[in-house]
Amino acid sequence: TGIAPRTPAIPGIDNPKVLSYLDVILQRKPVGRSVAVIGAGGIGFDVSEFLVHQGVATSLDRDAFWKEWGIDTTLEARGGVAGIKPDVHAPARQVFLLQRKNSKVGDGLGKTTGWIHRTGLKNKQVQMFNSVQYLKIDDAGLHIRIGEDGEEKLLAVDNIVICAGQDPLRELYDELVTAGQSVHLIGGADIAAELDAKRAIDQGSRLAAAL
Known part of the structure; x- marks a missing residue:
């Protein structure tokens, strides 16, 4: 009882490259160095943050948190942040965060915290795309088209993680x-x-x- 991850009808969805978000979060299967995340809702953002993270979480290390967000603890900079360049650790993986909707990626996140998640992923060089059509998945990776008139593009990733919603169980x-x-x-x-x-x-x- 609860929910079960939804599996979208994409040709090649049964390819070994494809993982559910539960496979990733519960570390049931290994994940490669380059990943496409299908679905940019709350779960898609959480999974993307999980994938680019390495080492101790900055939320648990005060000094690391200040450096990552460019906070001047001496308060000499205006507002404590002006002119301070964030010191962000390199991402553990290359991540593409994708959604079908035409709206801004992350538009449905919480009003007060959504910007934090978007900024955090941008700082980790996560590439975000909306208006994505998922054409097929094969051993080469994920084939997509961005927009109605866009050209077909191949994301040559190691894994595709499905975060496309869930169904009642x-x-x-x-x-x-x-x-x-x-x-x-x-x-x-x-x-x-x-x-x-x-x-x-x-x-x-x-x-x-x-x-």
């Missing part, structure tokens, strides 16, 4: 209903589109209070 729910049990459906198993932790927590809290 309700096998246990269906079995319990069939068995005559009283069951409540909440969270991703209820609505899997644009997984929303806030909504899931709200549903769980209200259900717990009602029981």
